[in-house]
Amino acid sequence: MIAPRRIDVDVAPMPYGVTIGSGLLASLGERLRADLDPGPCALVTDEGVAATPHADAATDGLRAAGFEPVRVVVPTGEAAKTPRVAGFVWSALAAAGLGRDRCVVAVGGGAVGDLAGFAAATWMRGVDLVHVPTTVLAMADSSVGGKTGVNLSAGKNLVGAFHQPRAVLADVDTLTTLPRRDVASGLAEVVKCAVLADRAALATLSQNAVALLKGAPGPLVDAVSLGVRVKAEIVAADPFERSGRRALLNLGHTTGHALETVTGHGVLRHGEAVAIGLVVAARLAAARGSGPADLVTTLEDLLIALELPIAVPDGVDPEHVVAATALDKKRAAGERRMVLPTLDGAEVVPVTDDALRAALA
């Protein structure tokens, strides 16, 4: 039995705790009673998670403490993140008679969390939200920080709200049903956080790489906790993404997003694209002498151990990637700005086409 970790996210007006552990679902309701009144609530999950034992375990864990969850099942993956599905959830909350003093519990990956979070943010002008993430990506990244939203055909996350959860409960036991490739992909965000944190964190991840991919609970709790700790600190400093501090979380994402766009959705997992983006960022930093010289090698070795890609896939024209990042460039008034690792964290700096071209090669 691994003792659960608790990491506090210090945001106004209501700080909240992220609990990371193994076997937490059985006590889900009991753990929530510190912050929330039992009684009716909504449990939003997707078809994929509903087919695993986790949705039932969460339901039982809520009932055991007097919560009365009404289950709302949405499509799996990004298909859930649409205004139409948000409308479906609102109708379900209306049918359940969910009052202002009730809560929405999101059980699933990042897409379910984003959708359910948006529904909670907008139901009766905002009700309490609990995240029960069931993927590494959702545990270490998307369930913390208060970003919620849905996509439009014009772009991802164009509609949404900042709505911090009242609590996050990450039970690594739910990762047992997650495909190995998705575990690895989620760990790419943890690697990003390790780069933002310190070299010791990277070393620990390297030591645990095999155990992480095997789903060992202890190393998974450690890895998720690292991601949450780094993200919590940055979110607390910049809850509404205004000061620029939160932009550091985009390390690896300029190239990553461009790769996702260029390859088309579904070819690369988000984390796989980020993994390549991390290597590119480390190369850019090394080339300008502002980052640790050995970081490129360290990162490449770690990502390979985590079965993640480290180079632009065959058949992808680097020029298309350069062009795709230029779309970001326009937004920031004429120059491409990227997050690059430094000796003790990261910084946002301008990056020329030529420099990016060299790093992508």
Added chain:
Amino acid sequence: MIAPRRIDVDVAPMPYGVTIGSGLLASLGERLRADLDPGPCALVTDEGVAATPHADAATDGLRAAGFEPVRVVVPTGEAAKTPRVAGFVWSALAAAGLGRDRCVVAVGGGAVGDLAGFAAATWMRGVDLVHVPTTVLAMADSSVGGKTGVNLSAGKNLVGAFHQPRAVLADVDTLTTLPRRDVASGLAEVVKCAVLADRAALATLSQNAVALLKGAPGPLVDAVSLGVRVKAEIVAADPFERSGRRALLNLGHTTGHALETVTGHGVLRHGEAVAIGLVVAARLAAARGSGPADLVTTLEDLLIALELPIAVPDGVDPEHVVAATALDKKRAAGERRMVLPTLDGAEVVPVTDDALRAALA
């Protein structure tokens, strides 16, 4: 020329000003430049307002100061407050390429403000919002306080967000095209605020009743300012409707909402139902000895002068009204609680069926 009034709404993290005056639209953009950068913005209005000179005046006023408004026209009245129309506005904002640092300007009555406010609250997780109310109700009530939202078939305002505007500009010249009945209806909320404020405010309204219905700018600026001042104070004390303080704004609304439900939408204007509700509340307070004894007569005289109803319309069974308020009762754990006037404000107290029956008679 009447000097504009400015009333500050002291909410965190960003207080804002409500400017009330005559001839403000021409300088709309100039006035906004204190808080907002010029450039592209969205101007959301409805078909009714688009057919008046006010939408063009607002557009010209914005352009004169370097704003580039893209007009988004929605259906008139409550028909605008649906998830479907919100989706239409989001699509229009996407088509306009409206960025996170841009703003939405709502030009219209309460429905346009609620819808456009919801769109602004949720566009890219929240962009700046400016209210340019064109009805008395929107000026004195709905444009201040940050409530935004849309209706579902299951109920009004079930979906929404708290999103305070960056600025409110109420130009009473826009009321010249408003039907007299709508001017009177909006003034019912001002009467409510006068009851919450003091007896001098009621006396001033009585003196100005004829001028107000004639659309005299000076008295209208005074009346709107009174409503905004009272609402701003309460909103600043309870921005998210949590402490109970904001509930005082429901004076007259328990009976009012019940009357709207019982008579069906469109029979009574909202303000007309509230006018009757104010008299009922004053009678209840007088009957229990907690309110000013002469308030019933004072209120009745004022409301009659404002061409507003003071009694339940013929053909409406008071028992249906009692039953309809009992729906509210359920929500508040078993007893009907109503806002009743006191000697110097208002209070929330339990009200029995019999007491309400007597006051409705």
